[in-house]
Amino acid sequence: MDYFSSTLKEQTRPLLHSPSAEEARQVRKEINNTYPDKQRDCVRQLKDWMQTQPHLPRNYDERILPRFLNGTKYDVHRAKRKIDAYFTARAKMPEFFAQRDPSSKETQQAWRALSVLPLARTRRDGARVTLHILNDVDATEHVASSIYKMIFMISDIRLVEEAEISGDVFVFDLANVSLTIMLKHAGSMLKKVLSLAQGAYPQRLKEIHIINAHPFVNKGINLFRSFMKEKMRNRFVVHSSLESLHKYVPADLLPAEYGGGPRTVENLCDQWNKALESYTLYFQQQEGVKATLGKASHKSAPAPAVQPVQGSFRNLGLD
Numbered sequence: 001m002d003y004f005s006s007t008l009k010e011q012t013r014p015l016l017h018s019p020s021a022e023e024a025r026q027v028r029k030e031i032n033n034t035y036p037d038k039q040r041d042c043v044r045q046l047k048d049w050m051q052t053q054p055h056l057p058r059n060y061d062e063r064i065l066p067r068f069l070n071g072t073k074y075d076v077h078r079a080k081r082k083i084d085a086y087f088t089a090r091a092k093m094p095e096f097f098a099q100r101d102p103s104s105k106e107t108q109q110a111w112r113a114l115s116v117l118p119l120a121r122t123r124r125d126g127a128r129v130t131l132h133i134l135n136d137v138d139a140t141e142h143v144a145s146s147i148y149k150m151i152f153m154i155s156d157i158r159l160v161e162e163a164e165i166s167g168d169v170f171v172f173d174l175a176n177v178s179l180t181i182m183l184k185h186a187g188s189m190l191k192k193v194l195s196l197a198q199g200a201y202p203q204r205l206k207e208i209h210i211i212n213a214h215p216f217v218n219k220g221i222n223l224f225r226s227f228m229k230e231k232m233r234n235r236f237v238v239h240s241s242l243e244s245l246h247k248y249v250p251a252d253l254l255p256a257e258y259g260g261g262p263r264t265v266e267n268l269c270d271q272w273n274k275a276l277e278s279y280t281l282y283f284q285q286q287e288g289v290k291a292t293l294g295k296a297s298h299k300s301a302p303a304p305a306v307q308p309v310q311g312s313f314r315n316l317g318l319d
Contacts, residue, residue: 015275016118018163019126027126027166032074042069045076055295056087064159071202085200090290093196096149100283102276106143110150113141117268118158119253126166127206129249133173133265139180148193155201157279167204171249175212182220194227210238211245
């Protein structure tokens, strides 16, 4: 749509590469994109449905609709639930979706604390690998609300830029995690973030890999797992070496610091920081693109998919 024409026009290479032709065939099979015009037909159903929902915005970016189909394996009803939850969350959670400025002090501080780096090429099964690197900065740099806000900015770029993929693989490098930092990311805000990520974003999270974790971090991992849906709890893999990680994530996908190359973490950080900055106007335009609370049609709109998650500080053993 012309309203959202400001993205990465100046970028000569795509941020996120599509799977190869053979991988793409396997992806389409896995996510039930079973005939050539299915995406077009299902997108039309979603657009028509959105026109009947008085609480949903009209000036949304239509490029995001295929991502919701992708993430729900082309189950149109589930896609509707996710879309409803996504735009409702944008209205109910301004701490994550309002005043999003990539050049602001809070965003740049969040970026120094945590690097979120979706890798350009997909894994052989068509899954996108994203590195999450907690950087070696003072604990005061870790402002949880700002970090989560930045993560959702990256997620929204992916809603626009992402190819059709089989799912997501997250890798967390926790070498620089201290007990102070871990506690900053525990509690009710983490519950809200995980509920939002699982209920309102169209991701198919296949695996979560933890590397360079100190022994005490295992208690934090157990808390994190307790906040997740049951089917995700057994998808955690804690690695004692990069060789172990490479059994799941091929080294040639990773930057040099993780046994791959030739690109470095610094290269990727620079690329994604520039990507964030290039979306400044887009985020401004998105500010009002959200549900109108109290205007939902209970007859025609599906129930929002964001639900409370279970868990408490008792799981940490640090009360």
